[in-house]
Amino acid sequence: MKILIIEDEEQMLQNMKQTLEKEDYLVETATDYDSAFSKIGVYDYDCILLDISLPGKNGLEILRELKSRGITDGVIIVSAKNSLEDKIEGLNLGADDYLPKPFHMAELNARIKAIFRRRKLKGSNQLKIGNLSIKIDSQAVSVADKELTLNRKEFDILFYLASNKDRLVNKSSLAEHVWGDHIDQADSFDFIYSQIKNLRKKLSTNNAEVELKSIYGIGYKLTAS
Template sequence: MKILIIEDEKDMRQNMQATLEKENFLVEPVATYKEAMSKIGVYDYDCILLDIGLPDGNGLEILKTLKEKGYSDSVIIVSAKDSIDDKVHGLELGADDYLPKPFHMAELNARVKAVLRRRKMEGNNLLEIANVTININNHQVSVDGESLELNRKEFDVLFYLCTNQNRLVSKSALAEHVWGDYIDQTDNFDFIYSQIKNLRKKLCDKNAEIEIKAVYGIGYKLLVP
């Protein structure tokens, strides 16, 4: 699950990043309006934490851009601005939630998970496909009720494919979503092949009734045979 933090205050940004990374989220932090616009122009995120007061621009303009792209419902406004007008305007632009500073990191974590549940799983904590169950809250997977041990990347790959069931997911989209934008510096996708290979074996060993099908030269598709 990939999260973008748009926050100019360094200590706050680092605390938010550390908190969410402890929950095994892939986090990308930026500090300026320009950096944020560059990110959202290229990448998709499961949740965006948006500070309104940025040093080089208004965060609400970022929200307008996200609304045009159809992603504003994944945004939590995180801002010291506590005026009713700012809150109402942000929600009218499609923001999912508004978290005024200061706040406890536990509250931030809870709000992020709530947005992810609503966006990906329509309010449910569990995603069930055939005999496979994925618990988004504790990052656990089970097959026929029996626990399936996955590392963080294997879990992220499986969850991303499951939330895109029967859709062809390109190798580049999968890599960018799970590993972040550093993949721009790589020449191949060997790291994806390795994770997919291990994940397939673990699913097969547990007799999971789902299949990760490779589409040669393009990517992968999760199917229920």
């Protein structure tokens, strides 16, 4: 899997690169549009992370260029602007997804995984970890072919953590992903814990070969046991 990150903020670029390399992707970077253009001209990428708010040229032009070559699949627009027009125009030009800055790396990870699933695993939209399998379209979860009944939130948590398998997912990242932006001023994320507890119980009574670990008040990690 080959990913190109077009981003001018050096530290941000390093973070994204490091995160994605942990997932064993081949990551290339460009810090301006010119070098981005030349890279796109030479290589094919499975996924392109495109910051459209770089100084100089408009990032949407790169998207137009990609579209003219018929390779807009797998483009995720990253924008600090969080403006609706950018989002609509970007998606109209064929981008797959839109991720407003700032974002959690776990969220980025989940979005990239979703793109790869859509592109590579056409039809069999399924995530498997040990004897646990998550059917994404039908939102069904089963352990060794026995279906689990999960409520909406439990499913979202499990799916998000599974998308970030073996990675530490920050509590606030989990809360934002599952409960939405508006929850983020809640006095604590303790309420997440009760959902995690229920989920753990359901997984362990069904002998799922996964474990939900709490990491020091920072967040949670899903690992295969």
